[in-house]
Amino acid sequence: MSTPETRRLVAKLWNYCDVLRDDGVSTIDYVEQLTYLLFLKMGHERANRGIFADRALQPVADAWQSLLDADGQELEDTYNHVLREFGQRKDTLGVIFRKAQNRIQDPAKLKRLIVDLINGQQWSNQGVDVKGDAYEELLAKGAEDVKSGAGQYFTPRELIAAMVDCVQPGPDDIVCDPACGTGGFLLAAHDYIQDKHGANMTPEQRDRLAGEGIRGFELVDGTARLAAMNMLLHGIGKPNGPSLIQVGDALAEPSNIYPSVVLANPPFGRKSSITIVGEDGRVGREDIEYSRQDFWVTTKNKQLNFVQHIASMLGIPGRAAVVLPDNVLFEGGAGETIRRRLLKQFDVHTMLRLPTGIFYAGGVKANVLFFDKKPARPEAPWTSKLWVYDFRTGQHFTLKQNRLTREHLQDFVDSYRPGEPRESRQESERFKPFSYDELMARDKVNLDITWLKDPSLEDADSLLPPEVIAREIVEDLTAALTEFTAIAEALEQAKETRSVE
Structure with missing residues (x-):
């Protein structure tokens, strides 16, 4: 649900993404960094609400304050320490910070993101709807970043x-x-x-x-x-x-x-596989064939x-x-x-x-x-x-x-x-x-x-715009290539199996 406040908030946060992109920070990396910082800021707010304070969030509140108090290299070191510490927890906090890394290498830009963009906004006192909607729109924008591959996670x-x-x-x-x-x-x-x-x-x-x-x-x-x-x-x-x-x-x-x-x-993607990094640093992929008693077939x-x-x-x-x-x-x-x-x-x-x-x-x-x-x-x-x-x-x-x-x-x-x-x-x-x-x-x-026939294939008056035709050709070719690749891999596996036997 897009409201004027949601759009204002998204525009404010999104404009800074363009600044960081020049430093090699991708769209999805930026949204990820916002995730860490938003959580710390919300924890600070909820731990400091007087008689309604959530004392369980005090460690989060202290972490946010430590970021506000630091500058330069100290800020970068403090941020890295916070990410490591919270990533070791076993609760929702641990899931959010699991394997977290700082992608913003310029301490001055990190400081501006913390102080001007995040700290300048109250995220908890008006309920969660607008803030959640704003975050959802940021995720949608992250999905539009084709190079990051984030779109595969976004329906x-x-x-x-x-x-x-x-x-x-x-x-x-x-x-x-x-x-x-x-x-x-x-x-x-x-x-x-x-x-x-x-x-x-x-x-x-x-x-x-x-x-x-x-x-x-x-x-x-x-x-x-x-x-x-x-x-x-x-x-x-x-x-x-x-x-x-x-x-x-x-x-x-x-x-x-x-x-x-x-x-x-x-x-x-048709095949189940995992990424393997060898001792020499080379990256490869290993196919997975799940053998589960509750499955009808193994594939x-x-x-x-x-x-x-x-x-x-x-x-x-x-x-x-x-x-x-x-x-x-x-x-x-x-x-x-x-x-x-x-x-x-x-x-x-x-x-x-x-x-x-x-x-x-x-x-x-x-x-x-x-x-x-x-x-x-x-x-x-x-x-x-x-x-x-x-x-x-x-x-x-x-x-x-x-x-x-x-x-x-x-x-x-x-x-x-x-x-x-x-x-x-x-x-x-x-x-x-x-x-x-x-x-x-x-x-x-x-x-x-x-059972239906596409009218654009029969009626010259209903021809599609060139950009739509081009897009659909790309979709068809990509889908066909995926199928052919799967067939080739299956044939190759069958050959390897016969040679082993």
């Missing part, structure tokens, strides 16, 4: 809002995102529950919503700290309490929680593993809405096995085919799959009909000239009919049902279903 907020409106999380739900990025899904779910149920929630439900009811997992330290800070600014969790964002590889072992709602956009495909992980972790009853790339819909082998199991053991009821040009990461053709988990029923499949909404054909978006808005997705939400029996849905030009038997009869249970 368009308009899409998130539509998904949450369909799933309708409530105050008794445990909401989880196993690949939470900067926390967009978790915040949207929290705000939805607050907006729809806030007036009638019990004290127990309020405590749940501010704590254990909203949970996330994130592999990348830097992104996890952004999510933890984002949640704190929106009033979720406590700085000196257990972190609601767990840092680590969510796929490595079965989940330790069983949420009733999962909202997720698992990371792009290196990251998205297929996330599908299995979400299916395993989802509580009963449970509902999920997951952004998945096209390859999950049509890939054979492990992909076919997973689709067959999912359709039989879960109620896979809705799929939204997304247009290109809406993600910061390029070459992405994606869909949102909605499915519910119910008690085991071996005698009959849970999926009866999969309703597919084609929002891709004839839709052309870009990140600047023609951005996706929440209004663009309203027809899908209306067609979904949140909270109503699915029998009340109406078939339309873009929204069609496919029976379980029809799906199982398709080659390899291919769910890459299309």
Whole structure:
């Protein structure tokens, strides 16, 4: 929600990013440094609120004061000491400062950031909404920094809002995102529950919503700290309490929680791998093949593993809405096995085919799959009909000239009919049902279903602007290159396996 105060605050903070960029500080590095400093400033404010002071935050308050009192090299040394000290803690504070490093090497510019931009603003006395919204906009700007690769952790907020409106999380739900990025899904779910149920929630439900009811997992330290800070600014969790964002590889072992709602956009890229740094300093990558007893098949495909992980972790009853790339819909082998199991053991009821040009990461053709988990029923499949909404054909978006808005997705939400029996849905030009038997009869249970024709391919009068055509060509080529690369790697692995045998 953008307000004049939010825009003023973002503009003030963002202008300084341009100053630091000349020193080699990237957009995402700048937002990360703001995360550290904002937290210290908020801790100082909350520890000095008279009779309402939070004494548990006194170490944070003292740290902020030490930065205000220092100059030059002493400031840089003090800042580095604070980052190291707090990074060793085991609470939310420790998640925010985990492996933290000072990226601002000019003490004078660091001093200006601390004194003029951060200390000059009261961050706690007017509630968290405006400050949280300002931080959210800063994260969005960080995602626009293509070179940093931050966009892969950022799902368009308009899409998130539509998904949450369909799933309708409530105050008794445990909401989880196993690949939470900067926390967009978790915040949207929290705000939805607050907006729809806030007036009638019990004290127990309020405590749940501010704590254990909203949970996330994130592999990348830097992104996890952004999510933890984002949640704190929106009033979720406590700085000196257990972190609601767990840092680590969510796929490595079965989940330790069983949420009733999962909202997720698992990371792009087909293969699961880790970065290895050898003794000689060389960087390489090592493929991961997760062998989990709760998975249907073993595969290196990251998205297929996330599908299995979400299916395993989802509580009963449970509902999920997951952004998945096209390859999950049509890939054979492990992909076919997973689709067959999912359709039989879960109620896979809705799929939204997304247009290109809406993600910061390029070459992405994606869909949102909605499915519910119910008690085991071996005698009959849970999926009866999969309703597919084609929002891709004839839709052309870009990140600047023609951005996706929440209004663009309203027809899908209306067609979904949140909270109503699915029998009340109406078939339309873009929204069609496919029976379980029809799906199982398709080659390899291919769910890459299309029936509409793009009018721009048939009507010369509806030709797209050159920049949109160019963008879509790039998207198609990038997606195709990803597929070809995966095939080449698979063939190479097969050859290596045969040679070993």
